Amino acid sequence: MAWFLAKRLVSFAVTLALATIVIFAMLEIVPGDPARLMLGINATQDAVDALRQQMGLDLPPVTRYFAWVGGMLGGDFGRSYTYSVPVAELIGERLWVSLPLAIIALLLSTVIALPVGIAAASRRGTAADTAIMASTQLGVAIPNFWFAILLVYVFAVTLRLVPAGGFPGWDKGLLDGLVALALPAIALALPQAAILSRVTRSALVETLGEDYVRTARAKGLNRNAVLWRHALRNAMIPVVTIMGLQFAFLLAGTIIIENVFYLPGLGRLVFQPSPRTICRSSRMS
Amino acid sequence: MNSFIRTVAAAALVAVAWAAPALAAKDTITLGVVLEPPHLDPTAGAAAAIDEIVYANIFEGLTRIGSNGEILPALAESWDISEDGKTYTFKLHTGVKFHDGTDFDANDVKFSLDRARAEDSTNAQKGLFKAIENVEVVDPATVRITLSSPAGNFLFNMGWGDAVIVAPESADGNKENPVGTGPFKFSNWAKGSAIEIVRNDDYWGSKVALSKATFRIIPDASAAIAALQAGDVDGFPNFPAPEAVPAFQADPRFSVVIGSTEGETILALNNKRAPFDNLKVRAAISSAIDRQAIIDGAMFGLGTPIGTHFAPHHPAYVAETINTWPHDIEKAKAMLKEAGFENGFKAKLTLPPPTYARRGGEIIASQLREIGIEVEIIPVEWKQWLEGPFKGDFDMTIVSHTEPMDIGIYANPDYYFGYDSKEFQAVMEKLNLTTDESARYALMAEAQKIISRDAVNVYLFELAKTGIWDARIKGLWDNSPVQANDLTGVSWSE
Numbered sequence: 001m002a003w004f005l006a007k008r009l010v011s012f013a014v015t016l017a018l019a020t021i022v023i024f025a026m027l028e029i030v031p032g033d034p035a036r037l038m039l040g041i042n043a044t045q046d047a048v049d050a051l052r053q054q055m056g057l058d059l060p061p062v063t064r065y066f067a068w069v070g071g072m073l074g075g076d077f078g079r080s081y082t083y084s085v086p087v088a089e090l091i092g093e094r095l096w097v098s099l100p101l102a103i104i105a106l107l108l109s110t111v112i113a114l115p116v117g118i119a120a121a122s123r124r125g126t127a128a129d130t131a132i133m134a135s136t137q138l139g140v141a142i143p144n145f146w147f148a149i150l151l152v153y154v155f156a157v158t159l160r161l162v163p164a165g166g167f168p169g170w171d172k173g174l175l176d177g178l179v180a181l182a183l184p185a186i187a188l189a190l191p192q193a194a195i196l197s198r199v200t201r202s203a204l205v206e207t208l209g210e211d212y213v214r215t216a217r218a219k220g221l222n223r224n225a226v227l228w229r230h231a232l233r234n235a236m237i238p239v240v241t242i243m244g245l246q247f248a249f250l251l252a253g254t255i256i257i258e259n260v261f262y263l264p265g266l267g268r269l270v271f272q273p274s275p276r277t278i279c280r281s282s283r284m285s
Numbered sequence: 286m287n288s289f290i291r292t293v294a295a296a297a298l299v300a301v302a303w304a305a306p307a308l309a310a311k312d313t314i315t316l317g318v319v320l321e322p323p324h325l326d327p328t329a330g331a332a333a334a335i336d337e338i339v340y341a342n343i344f345e346g347l348t349r350i351g352s353n354g355e356i357l358p359a360l361a362e363s364w365d366i367s368e369d370g371k372t373y374t375f376k377l378h379t380g381v382k383f384h385d386g387t388d389f390d391a392n393d394v395k396f397s398l399d400r401a402r403a404e405d406s407t408n409a410q411k412g413l414f415k416a417i418e419n420v421e422v423v424d425p426a427t428v429r430i431t432l433s434s435p436a437g438n439f440l441f442n443m444g445w446g447d448a449v450i451v452a453p454e455s456a457d458g459n460k461e462n463p464v465g466t467g468p469f470k471f472s473n474w475a476k477g478s479a480i481e482i483v484r485n486d487d488y489w490g491s492k493v494a495l496s497k498a499t500f501r502i503i504p505d506a507s508a509a510i511a512a513l514q515a516g517d518v519d520g521f522p523n524f525p526a527p528e529a530v531p532a533f534q535a536d537p538r539f540s541v542v543i544g545s546t547e548g549e550t551i552l553a554l555n556n557k558r559a560p561f562d563n564l565k566v567r568a569a570i571s572s573a574i575d576r577q578a579i580i581d582g583a584m585f586g587l588g589t590p591i592g593t594h595f596a597p598h599h600p601a602y603v604a605e606t607i608n609t610w611p612h613d614i615e616k617a618k619a620m621l622k623e624a625g626f627e628n629g630f631k632a633k634l635t636l637p638p639p640t641y642a643r644r645g646g647e648i649i650a651s652q653l654r655e656i657g658i659e660v661e662i663i664p665v666e667w668k669q670w671l672e673g674p675f676k677g678d679f680d681m682t683i684v685s686h687t688e689p690m691d692i693g694i695y696a697n698p699d700y701y702f703g704y705d706s707k708e709f710q711a712v713m714e715k716l717n718l719t720t721d722e723s724a725r726y727a728l729m730a731e732a733q734k735i736i737s738r739d740a741v742n743v744y745l746f747e748l749a750k751t752g753i754w755d756a757r758i759k760g761l762w763d764n765s766p767v768q769a770n771d772l773t774g775v776s777w778s779e
Contacts, residue, residue, distance in 0.1 A: 036671055038323070039409040040331025051407040083323060083476065085461070093476060149507060156515040164515035165508050166501055169475050262503045262512075264477025 020072075024065050033057075034081050090269065097167055098258070098265035101181050101188070102250040108189035109196055110243065116193070117200025117239075122227055124205055132197070139194025144253060148187035148260040155183060165261035184261045188253050192246050199242050203235035210234075311777045313497040314758065316770060317509055317518040319525045321477065321502040324460035327446035328401060331409035333687070333768040336446035337523075338480055338500055340769035343384075344449035344465035347375055347394065348440050354599055354689065354766030356440050360389070360450055360466060370435030370720045377426045381489040383452045384470045390425040397450045398430070410447035435718045437725055441690060445767065468493045468773055478502060494776035513539070513753060520754025522761055522770050527585035533753050540756045544764035545589055545598045548687040548748030550641050552649060555679055556741060557703035565624035567740040571610035572617035573656045574649065580746050583644035588746035593733040594692050597747050598764050601726040606737040606744075617656045629657025632680040636662060637670040642683040645745065649683070675701050685748055689767055692729070695736050704741045 035051040036043070052058050056067070071078055077087035120132040156164035162183055168176045207213065208231050216226045255267035262268070322334035327344060341349055349359040358364075361375040381389040400406060402414035416436035421429045432439065442448060455464035463471045468490065469482040480500045484493055501518055503509050506526035512518045513533070524530070534541045554561040554570065561567060576590040589597050592606030621629065632653075636646040643664060650660035660681075665673065674682040679701075686694070696713040698705035709732060716728040737744070750765045760774035 030668065033671070037668065038330060038332075039407065043331060043409045044411045046404070047407055047409065047411045050405045053405075054407065081323075085476075090476070149511075152508075152511045152515070156517075157511055160515060163517045164511035165503070166512070166517060167475075167478055169478065259505050260508060262478075262501075262505060262508045264475065264502075268477060268504075 020069055021065075024061075024068065028061055038081065091266065094264065094266040094269050096170065097181075097263055098251065098254050098267060100177075101184055101254055101257075101263070101265060102247065104178075104181060104185040105188035105192065105250050106243070106247055108185055109193035109246070112189070112193040113196035114200055114239075117197040118204060118227070118232070120197070120201040121204035121208065122223070124208075133201070136194040136198050139191055140198070142191060144187050144191050145256045145260055147190065148184070148257055151183045151187055152260070165263065167263045167265075180263075184254075184257050184263060187260070188250055188257050192250065196239065196242060196246065200235065200239050203238045204231060207231040207235045310779055312495055313499070314495055314520070314772070314775065314777075315499040315501060315518045316754075317503045317512055317521040318500050318770075319502075319504055319509070319523065321504075322480075325463040325471065325474070325480075326459035327449055328397075328408050328451060328456075329460065336768050337770050338482070339449075339463055339465070339467075340446045340767065341467065341771040341773055342469040342482055342498070343463050343467045343471055344446070344451070345467050346443055346445070346449045348444040350441070350444040350689070350767045350769075352762045352764060352766070352771070354596070354764075356444055359444070360394075364440070366720055370437070370718065371432045373430045373432070373439065374423070375428050375430070377428065378489055379426050381466050382487055383455065383466055384464045384485060385452070385455055387452055387454050389450070389452070389466050391422040391428040392425070393450055393452050394428045395420045395422050396453045396456075398448075400451075400456065401448065408447055410445060413442040413445055413448055435720065437717050437719045438690060445689075446769070469498065472497070493773050495772060498772050500770075520752070520758055520761065522750075522752045522754070523765075524751045524753045527587050527749075527751060530585065530587070530751060530753070538756060539753050540758070542750075542752040542754075542761075542763050543587060544750040544752065544762070545596060546687065546748045546750045546765045547596050547689040547691075547767070548685040549591060549594050549596070549691075550588070550645070550683065550685040550745045550748055551594065552743035552745060553674070553679075553682050553684060553702045554742055555677070555681070555703060556705070557677065558680065560624065560626060560630060561680065563624050564740060565620045566626065567743075568610055569617040569620040569624065569656060570653065570658070571740045571743045572613050572620065573652055573658075574743050574745070575612045575652060576745055578652070579645050579648050582648045583641055584746070584749070587749035587751055589749070590746050591744045593737040593744055594686070594695065594742070595729070595733050596689070596766070598766075601729040601733075603730045603733045603737075606733055609737045610740060614655055621656055621658075626657070629659060631659040631661065633661045633663055635670065635674050635679050635682040636664045637667055637682070637684060638664075639685070641685060641748065646683055677701050677703060683745075687748070687768070692732055692736075695732070695741065702742055704736070704739070706735065706739065709735045709739075 033048070033052070035048045035055060035057060039048055039051060056064065068078060075088070077091075079085065080087050080090055083090060116132055116136070120129045123129045152164050155161050162179055167180045170177045208227070213226055213231055216230050217223070221229075251266075254265055255270055257263075258265040258267035318334065318337055320332070320334040322338055323330055323332055325335060325339055325343075327335050327339055345359045347359060347361040349357050351357045360378055360381065362378050363376045365374045366372070375394070377391060377394070383389055398414060398417060398420045401408045402411065402417055408414070416432040416434065416439060417430060418433040419431040421431070423429050436442070449465065451459060452464060455462075458464070466489070468485055468488045470485045472481040472483045474480045479502065482498050484496045486492070501512070503512055503518070509521055509525050510529045513521060530541060533539045552570070552574065554567055556562055556567075580586060580588040580590065590607055591597055592609055593603060595602045597604070621627070634646055634650060636642045646662055650662055653660050670682070673679060693713055694700050695704050695706075696710045712728055712732045712735065716725060716732065719725050719728060750763070752761060752763065754761060757778045759776055759778055762769070762771055
């Protein structure tokens with residue numbers, strides 16, 4: 001076991017090291033001088049050179065690579081070119097939006113999906129089942145960014161119940177924060193709920209057809225008792241697996257949703273255009 | 286029934302009480318901005334997003350630029366210019382304090398200007414200070430600046446955001462916590478979300494009407510539309526979704542103001558490279574272009590056609606330049622034939638990311654095809670654009686030059702489009718030596734005509750400044766002679 005762990009750890013370290021080299025090399029190869037980007041096209045060359053020196057860009061690449069990796073090992077991720085603040089701090093701040101958003105969305109999708117899936121499975125073949133399946137099909141088909149825009153127009157623009165976007169910060173109160181995250185969470189959760197309820201239904205339908213369910217019924221247990229006590233527990237295995245996958249997907253999905261609702265989360269940090277307005281001219285871009 | 290009436294009355298009372306504070310004149314404003322500034326120090330970065338928050342609000346310079354591009358006094362109350370145009374003596378306002386409570390005086394001016402022009406300075410517009418030879422503190426309220434040679438635009442240059450006055454005590458912290466002398470103080474910056482500034486009650490000049498202003502960062506165009514319609518923001522001084530403008534124009538709740546900027550959008554031609562080194566070829570390209578079609582097709586009709594490299598709202602703009610090379614396909618073909626390209630030629634058109642370039646580029650390519658020029662479109666990122674076209678490696682490219690009063694770039698033969706004209710350089714030199722306003726305007730006009738006649742680049746249009754805000758807001762800028770959201774004159778009407 002220890003041997004196995006050691007082997008995995010070594011391969012993990014090697015992978016990380018390779019990744020750092022690839023990332024660093026990529027940024028080296030990509031044309032463009034960060035200092036020039038920061039100062040714009042009309043900046044004089046000596047101002048750019050002064051900034052290059054300040055940022056340590058005049059040092060040889062190997063030195064800079066080891067400074068970067070060494071810093072990361074010590075927990076220092078460097079400073080953001082965009083914000084001139086430590087990167088670790090930046091990621092930490094953004095996580096406070098993205099993580100709660102993903103968790104709320106996951107809870108929401110579970111709370112919706114499980115009852116719907118169970119209801120459909122227990123009424124299999126009925127009109128109710130068909131209706132539920134049809135609507136979940138729709139839920140799977142609707143892209144979440146489009147759904148998000150729809151939500152904004154109904155609840156923010158027309159009804160003016162919630163803001164169209166933005167995030168006031170948790171320091172302004174829990175309620176304000178939750179209100180700001182409500183629409184984004186729903187937009188993220190519903191398509192996921194549709195998928196999850198379909199999975200729940202088919203898993204449950206399958207287990208309801210198993211021999212042990214028939215045995216339980218034969219023992220005299222009523223339908224509901226069998227459903228809740230026996231079938232559901234076993235049907236949960238694929239459902240929980242999918243939920244785990246969905247959480248990762250939800251975090252990724254925040255990239256789009258955070259842009260629609262202009263939330264200051266991790267997703268927007270990944271996606272945001274560089275504010276270095278070269279030429280001061282991306283005004284209309 | 287009685288109890289029902291009582292309930293209704295009580296409810297009405299509550300509603301009135303609740304609504305009452307909203308009826309009193311509002312004194313806060315929330316504005317949307319598209320780009321988040323990298324930091325808030327205008328003396329250490331080129332990003333226009335910095336000036337859009339701090340210019341005139343938090344920081345002030347010796348002079349400032351007004352809403353029509355005029356030069357106004359700011360921290361300098363008045364000034365004298367010596368006979369030879371080389372010595373400027375500024376009389377400063379007294380009793381001015383920085384936001385951290387420290388006093389402002391002539392030493393801060395010397396510190397700021399010396400810092401900006403120092404060898405290790407990272408001021409993005411170091412060129413503004415090039416002419417300064419010496420900054421001398423005469424007394425706490427007087428500063429004398431000696432120039433190495435007369436610079437006619439010196440007062441204008443001192444009005445840029447890059448030339449604001451900072452204090453030695455706080456200068457290093459201005460990126461995160463800007464400390465200036467302006468009528469607003471920095472209050473809070475929630476990264477990625479919003480920046481708040483509040484009224485400076487100790488301001489030396491007349492106090493501003495707004496008690497608080499919030500700039501919300503909304504990069505997505507459709508989110509900007511929704512935020513305005515939902516009332517999340519009171520206005521967007523630079524509205525990013527031109528396609529939605531008609532909808533707002535039809536809505537009486539909003540004022541839609543289409544102004545102009547300092548952004549001359551040009552199809553730059555490499556004057557050093559064949560066949561663009563030939564005036565006939567450049568003139569043919571200029572004549573082949575239909576500006577209005579580009580404005581309509583790429584900019585939703587927002588933009589002013591220009592015939593030279595100058596802002597059309599400026600009093601010295603020469604409007605006739607638009608007719609130097611009118612749109613005429615037959616004439617363009619004839620000129621191309623005279624130049625020896627009867628069958629046209631192939632050329633590359635490099636396009637940076639903004640919409641004006643990408644969409645405009647496709648229209649230009651099709652217009653040039655009509656006179657036989659086969660255009661290959663190469664979309665690039667800004668980084669690549671800086672490494673390629675900006676270093677002179679290109680045939681044609683589209684870019685908007687948004688610096689104010691930047692016709693001087695044509696006097697630099699090493700600038701990327703490679704225009705080298707002794708005649709033009711002489712005019713610019715003369716302009717530099719002239720301080721008299723009307724004489725300067727005449728020289729500016731001459732310069733505009735020369736580059737128009739030489740068809741150095743194809744002058745397409747001036748970028749529009751599309752402002753949309755609540756119809757009750759007064760005092761926001763219509764045009765943007767400098768990229769700023771000057772809130773000093775903004776208030777709500779009753």
